[in-house]
Amino acid sequence: MTFAKTALALLFASVAVAPAAAQEVDRPECVAPAKPGGGFDLTCRIAQQGLEKQFDGPMQVTFMPGGIGAVAINLFNTTRTDDPNAIVAFSSGSLLNMATGKYGEWGANDVRFLATAGTDYGAVIVRADSQYQTLGDLMADLEKDPGSVVMGAGGSVGSQDWMKAAILMKADNLDARKMRYVAFDGGGDAIAGLLGGSIKVYFGDVGEMVSHLDTGEMRILAVMSDERLPEPFSEISTAKEAGYDASWPIVRGFYMGKNVSDAAYEEWVKAFNAAYATDEWAALVKDKGLLPLDLSGQEMDADMKSRVERMTGIAKEAGLIE
Structure with a gap:
């Protein structure tokens, strides 16, 4: 009887251990x-x-x-x-x-x-051949008419990327509800939209720009950080340096x-x-x-x-x- 109980106990123990083993990270x-x-x-x-x-x-x-x-x-x-x-x-x-x-x-x-x-930090990004050489150039157009510049990002109204644009406009006392904003399903699509000309400004992230900057297809007008970032972004000014209190970590x-x-x-x-x-x-x-x-x-x-x-x-x- 003792042997039988012992064998049964070992059987249950092996069954109990099996699910735990299946939880190991193998793929x-x-x-x-x-x-x-x-x-x-x-x-x-x-x-x-x-x-x-x-x-x-x-x-x-x-x-x-x-x-x-x-x-x-x-x-x-x-x-x-x-x-x-x-x-x-x-x-x-x-x-x-x-x-x-x-x-x-x-x-x-x-x-x-x-x-x-x-x-990472938010970034204001344009094509390399954009008419906007500085953040100030872009804001000047937005001040004249907030809906005159087609901007976009990988998210709908109320998303993180929309918030970047809204915070920047608020820093210049502009009504974010009047901006002309195009929502894409992710940063890859938004970058394609920028390079394809369907938008003029992309509100993305600094990190995703590393490989793209090497190609010379895009430029960062400003990073949305409190202080300048280290290499390879140390030469890019912040929105605050340009006079706009807009940051997005x-x-x-x-x-x-x-x-x-x-x-x-x-x-x-x-x-x-x-x-x-x-x-x-x-x-x-x-x-x-x-x-x-x-x-x-x-x-x-x-x-x-x-x-x-x-x-x-x-x-x-x-x-x-x-």
Whole structure:
């Protein structure tokens, strides 16, 4: 009888252990919730390259465009809530969408924020052959007629990129509701719109411009930071230097499904912390045009949820939500 009970106990123990083993990260994947070429793509590439030594196999990057992250967060709250292998790229724009209800029923409490890739800043971008040589040139036209300049970005009215334009106009006492704004589904599409001539000004992020600036196709009129950024952006003036009190810092990072196991979550946290401690990670972040911000685990999760709370307050003041 004792032997039988022991055998039964061992059988149950093996069954209980099996699900935990299945939660191990064996097929790492980063989901970029937009088309290739924008900020989400950049964020996933940092994870793909920066965590290369932390996992046995290479990390896959999957593109999942739709609603500036809405499709992705819906998927990870329905069919992939406990996926141990997948992380999803997000930015401050994603946090703003959570704060303003752009993701429908899904909010900050419906994901597990995991780790940061670094910080970024908003940027006012034009084509290399643009008539606007300085931010002042652009603002002069907007002062004459706020609707005379077609501007655009990877987000709808009320999104992070729209907020960049609105903050800049507010800094010049202009009515943001009168701007002529075109919404694209992600930074890649917006850049294509700028280069194709459908918009004259693109409100993007500094980080996503690193590779594009090398081609000579675009110029940054100003960065939306309080102080000048280090190389390769040290020669670009800030909006504040041009006389406009407009700044927009951006956090880039990753979240997981809300039902992912603690074991899988901690395995990812451990991988990021190990990467943070290397010179290779610092060099990679810099090469991608970001500034360092090393946050992970519960500290990072709490920080992001606090940011969403603050953005909710700002959105209410701006009349974007009730």
